[in-house]
Amino acid sequence: MPTTLKDLMNNPKEALLKGHFACAGCGSALAFRHAIGAIADKAVVVIPACCTSVYQGFGRGVAFDVPTINVAFASSDAVAAGIKHAMEKKGKEAHVVAWAGDGGTADIGIATLIGACDRQDNILHIMYSNNVYSNTGGQRSGDTPIGARTTTTPFGNKAQRKMVPFIMMANNASYVATASVAYIPDLVDKVKKAISYDGFKFIEIDASCPVAWKSDSADSIKVARLAVETGVWPLFEWDNKSNKAVLSKRGSKFRNKENRKPIEEWLNIQGRFKGMSDEEIKNLYADVDRQWTFLEKFLE
Amino acid sequence: MAEEVVMLTGNHSVSEAVKRVKPDVIAAYPITPQTAIIEYLSKLVDSGEMDSHFIRVESEHSALAAVAGASWAGARTFTATSSQGLLYMGEWVFWTGYARLPVVMAVVNRCLAPGWSIWVDLQDSMAFRDAGWIQIYNKNNQEVFDTTIQSYKIAESKDIALPVMPCLDGFVLSHTSSKVILSDPEEVYNFVGDYSDPIIEIDTGKPFAYGSIVMPDKYNKDRKDLMEAMERAKAKIKAVNKEFSETFGRTYGNGLIEKYGDDDADLTIVGIGTMADETQQAIDMLTSEGLKVNSVRVRTFRPFPTEDIIDIAKKNHKLLVIDRSVSFGHEGHLQMEIESVLKRNSIDTPVIGKVMGLGGEDVPYTRIAKVAKENL
Numbered sequence: 001m002p003t004t005l006k007d008l009m010n011n012p013k014e015a016l017l018k019g020h021f022a023c024a025g026c027g028s029a030l031a032f033r034h035a036i037g038a039i040a041d042k043a044v045v046v047i048p049a050c051c052t053s054v055y056q057g058f059g060r061g062v063a064f065d066v067p068t069i070n071v072a073f074a075s076s077d078a079v080a081a082g083i084k085h086a087m088e089k090k091g092k093e094a095h096v097v098a099w100a101g102d103g104g105t106a107d108i109g110i111a112t113l114i115g116a117c118d119r120q121d122n123i124l125h126i127m128y129s130n131n132v133y134s135n136t137g138g139q140r141s142g143d144t145p146i147g148a149r150t151t152t153t154p155f156g157n158k159a160q161r162k163m164v165p166f167i168m169m170a171n172n173a174s175y176v177a178t179a180s181v182a183y184i185p186d187l188v189d190k191v192k193k194a195i196s197y198d199g200f201k202f203i204e205i206d207a208s209c210p211v212a213w214k215s216d217s218a219d220s221i222k223v224a225r226l227a228v229e230t231g232v233w234p235l236f237e238w239d240n241k242s243n244k245a246v247l248s249k250r251g252s253k254f255r256n257k258e259n260r261k262p263i264e265e266w267l268n269i270q271g272r273f274k275g276m277s278d279e280e281i282k283n284l285y286a287d288v289d290r291q292w293t294f295l296e297k298f299l300e
Numbered sequence: 301m302a303e304e305v306v307m308l309t310g311n312h313s314v315s316e317a318v319k320r321v322k323p324d325v326i327a328a329y330p331i332t333p334q335t336a337i338i339e340y341l342s343k344l345v346d347s348g349e350m351d352s353h354f355i356r357v358e359s360e361h362s363a364l365a366a367v368a369g370a371s372w373a374g375a376r377t378f379t380a381t382s383s384q385g386l387l388y389m390g391e392w393v394f395w396t397g398y399a400r401l402p403v404v405m406a407v408v409n410r411c412l413a414p415g416w417s418i419w420v421d422l423q424d425s426m427a428f429r430d431a432g433w434i435q436i437y438n439k440n441n442q443e444v445f446d447t448t449i450q451s452y453k454i455a456e457s458k459d460i461a462l463p464v465m466p467c468l469d470g471f472v473l474s475h476t477s478s479k480v481i482l483s484d485p486e487e488v489y490n491f492v493g494d495y496s497d498p499i500i501e502i503d504t505g506k507p508f509a510y511g512s513i514v515m516p517d518k519y520n521k522d523r524k525d526l527m528e529a530m531e532r533a534k535a536k537i538k539a540v541n542k543e544f545s546e547t548f549g550r551t552y553g554n555g556l557i558e559k560y561g562d563d564d565a566d567l568t569i570v571g572i573g574t575m576a577d578e579t580q581q582a583i584d585m586l587t588s589e590g591l592k593v594n595s596v597r598v599r600t601f602r603p604f605p606t607e608d609i610i611d612i613a614k615k616n617h618k619l620l621v622i623d624r625s626v627s628f629g630h631e632g633h634l635q636m637e638i639e640s641v642l643k644r645n646s647i648d649t650p651v652i653g654k655v656m657g658l659g660g661e662d663v664p665y666t667r668i669a670k671v672a673k674e675n676l
């Protein structure tokens with residue numbers, strides 16, 4: 001039975017308590033609450049340097065109600081693997097989750113990520129992507145879309161988006177999925193499904209950041225939904241047993257370009273794309289097409 | 301299985317010790333001259349002779365990160381590295397020390413590039429003397445075996461809770477076979493004890509957060525605690541050395557330093573690692589020539605044996621300190637520490653420093669004797 005919004009209101013245990021420091025409209029905190037909340041009774045989270053190391057709070061006031069280990073930027077999967085191996089050796093059950101941003105996943109952490117995937121360490125990596133290094137003030141990351149104005153690409157990012165889910169598919173992760181803060185029940189189902197797999201699991205969540213995206217904090221869900229509806233962010237699942245990708249119910253109709261809204265609708269409600277040239281918009285469309293072309297190879 | 305007497309390299313002396321203490325989790329990455337340690341262990345794990353998890357990580361950074369993770373989860377752990385590998389681990393060396401995880405990591409000392417060289421000096425481990433690790437430098441393969449065992453007993457003591465780095469000179473020890481008494485596995489395990497009551501242990505039923513944002517008051521308290529644990533470690537290392545000698549009949553000075561020769565001397569040669577062992581031969585030679593010289597081997601560089609150095613300096617006319625590592629723009633590391641101890645305690649015994657043996661340069665006892673004579 002797919003998770004419903006009503007189910008979410010009856011979560012037996014909250015992973016995110018009151019008193020966290022996340023900004024209003026933070027997609028990461030929302031995703032944490034529900035993704036980790038779905039497995040809270042047996043979750044152990046490993047957090048590299050990122051916004052989550054800050055918004056969890058501090059001292060006795062830490063707002064995460066699950067064991068939380070904060071670690072160096074490029075090492076979340078290695079630490080998670082060590083924890084999982086130790087707990088296995090001691091006969092203890094746990095869902096060990098490396099919870100990292102796009103910087104800690106796609107850039108500085110990618111060798112560690114793929115290393116853990118190669119070894120099929122029995123952990124789940126959740127990458128929440130706000131498309132920038134938010135913690136340090138919004139610099140470009142490998143997951144920044146073409147055209148985005150960041151603090152290190154003030155005239156627009158030119159580099160293509162690094163599609164980490166595809167990298168993980170190529171490296172034979174046991175389960176790979178994309179999710180969005182606009183579709184929380186779908187995210188919860190994917191987390192629950194992921195932990196039913198042995199070996200290395202990977203989920204990337206499109207997680208709004210009103211500060212870096214220069215969007216209204218009240219629009220966080222709206223922006224994320226538009227990313228799906230414009231085809232910018234395909235929602236799918238894949239596993240290595242079938243080597244087939246399946247589009248998620250919520251996003252499946254956007255496979256057909258005719259059903260997609262123009263990408264400009266997503267661009268226009270965010271300040272980070274202000275001033276994009278026609279050329280840049282064209283390149284962004286092409287980059288989105290590139291992603292779908294890749295994904296199509298795995299769709300029925 | 302009882303005690304065995306074998307010809308063994310320093311690397312395999314580490315492995316044999318690790319086999320006996322039965323770590324739960326090992327993670328490592330190859331680098332010369334350390335590699336043989338982990339190759340041997342991976343074979344023992346895969347053949348079922350050892351019941352450990354072996355994580356074949358993709359870098360040293362991940363090796364230490366993984367054993368740190370395992371240590372947080374309450375496991376007994378092991379890793380090993382050398383040189384560039386230790387530098388690459390750097391961020392985690394400090395992290396592990398500051399987190400006070402009882403990790404044991406063998407460091408097979410090798411100089412740093414450029415140019416590429418695989419031979420010994422102590423520049424690699426000395427670069428991490430401030431990272432909150434206990435560092436124990438060894439003189440021969442027997443000591444390497446014994447120190448590795450002792451390291452676990454020191455690291456895992458609840459009143460210490462510090463990572464320990466047993467250090468052995470690359471090639472001089474790591475790849476050279478010599479006689480080693482391998483103590484009975486069960487006796488060794490009993491000496492160290494099991495690690496069923498860990499210093500820290502992740503438990504899904506009892507959530508806690510480790511390493512969150514910290515304010516300066518708490519930060520300073522943690523670092524002060526670390527300083528105090530290091531201070532307590534001196535007595536602990538001595539006690540473990542004593543207990544070890546009572547159990548196995550082998551001893552290394554008082555645990556912190558090892559003296560050689562007559563107490564009353566005109567010149568004391570202070571050294572570290574195998575060069576300090578070589579120095580003992582120089583002492584024999586000089587003594588037979590009627591000269592009044594003795595030597596001191598610093599076994600633990602961290603914690604530094606301050607009280608012993610004061611004691612020695614007070615009794616002697618002159619100290620000749622031989623370093624195998626150097627702080628550019630200043631002087632040898634050992635010399636630096638000794639001078640600071642003397643200065644702080646208003647002892648005016650002259651100290652002469654000599655940096656030798658960098659990049660594996662051979663330093664025979666005859667050369668040490670020559671330097672001693674020049675400074676008598």
Ligand SMILES: Cc1ncc(C[n+]2csc(CCOP(=O)(O)OP(=O)(O)O)c2C)c(N)n1
Pocket residue numbers: 049050051052073074100101102103104105130132133134135136141
């Ligand atoms: C080795 C290292 N380099 C740089 C930093 C500085 N730093 C801390 S967080 C961060 C960016 C994190 O970005 P991301 O992973 O995308 O997470 P977000 O901040 O967006 O939540 C950087 C660059 C660091 N902590 N460690």
